[in-house]
Amino acid sequence: MxxxxxxxxxxxxxxxxxxxxxxxxxxxxxxxxTIAARDLGSPALSGYTSLLVTVSDxxxxxxxxxxxxxxxxxxxxATAGTFVAQVNATDMDADEAHKTVYYSIDGGNYERxxxxxxxxxxxxxxxxxxxxxxxxxxxxxxxxxxxxxxxNTEQKSTVLVSTEGVIS
Numbered sequence: 001m002x003x004x005x006x007x008x009x010x011x012x013x014x015x016x017x018x019x020x021x022x023x024x025x026x027x028x029x030x031x032x033x034t035i036a037a038r039d040l041g042s043p044a045l046s047g048y049t050s051l052l053v054t055v056s057d058x059x060x061x062x063x064x065x066x067x068x069x070x071x072x073x074x075x076x077x078a079t080a081g082t083f084v085a086q087v088n089a090t091d092m093d094a095d096e097a098h099k100t101v102y103y104s105i106d107g108g109n110y111e112r113x114x115x116x117x118x119x120x121x122x123x124x125x126x127x128x129x130x131x132x133x134x135x136x137x138x139x140x141x142x143x144x145x146x147x148x149x150x151x152n153t154e155q156k157s158t159v160l161v162s163t164e165g166v167i168s
Contacts (some may be wrong), residue, residue, distance in 0.1 A: 008033060008053075012139060017051070017053050025057040025094055059098040062153035063089040063146035070144075070159040076123065076132040077166045084114060084123040085159050089146030106156065107143035114161070121146075123159060134163040 008031070010017045012026070015037070031053040033078040044061060065087065072085040091099045103121045115126040119144075125132075142159040 007031065010035065023055045024060070025055045025091055026061070026092055028055065029057075029094070030054050057093055057095040057098060059091075059093055059095075059148055059150035059153075061092040061098075061148075063091045063101045063155050064158040065089045065134055065146055065155055068157060070157065071162075072159060073162045073164055074132060075166055076134045076163050078125050078132060082124055082125040084125055084161060086158065087121040087123065087144050087146075087157060089121070089157075090156060093148075096149070100149070102146070102147045102149055104145050104147065105142050106145045108141045108145070108158075110140060111135055113140065116144060132163050134165045138163055 007023065008017050009020050015035075018035075019034075030085055033051045033053060034053055035049050036043050036046060037048075049078050066089065067087075070085045071089055074082065081088060087103065089101050089103075091101050093099050100119075101121075102118055104115045104118070105116050105123075113126055113132065114123055116123050122146075123144070140159075140161040140163075142161065144159055145154045145158055147154040
């Protein structure tokens with residue numbers, strides 16, 4: 001017999017303890033279960049013991065962006081290395097190895113004009129050659145991904161980059 005635990009159940013005859021429902025390290029990282037055993041004798045004898053169940057963390061949460069959409073504006077004469085935007089995502093897993101978020105640009109990167117810091121989510125201008133041309137491409141809609149490489153989950157967001165003309 002188990003006391004004060006709805007997540008576990010014990011078989012009365014064998015004493016095998018099984019789970020009734022899924023455990024989640026981020027919700028509760030351990031359970032202290034009191035187990036009672038009684039015999040069928042007369043008088044009945046009983047004993048108690050405690051069982052500590054430690055819940056290990058697994059990479060069960062995908063990264064989540066802090067914003068659904070990000071917006072930025074650049075002058076068309078901006079130079080390579082110019083800061084464009086900062087995107088941020090968080091992974092709620094407890095283990096540091098599971099919390100690491102990697103970033104990539106998955107779409108909308110016409111002529112590869114932009115780069116993103118793989119570990120910091122900072123978007124920069126990356127062009128070489130002609131640079132930005134507002135008349136040719138007035139805005140870019142970048143699809144950025146936040147990735148957990150442990151379980152290959154990802155979340156996506158967009159960065160809308162508007163190009164502004166330069167007054168001579």
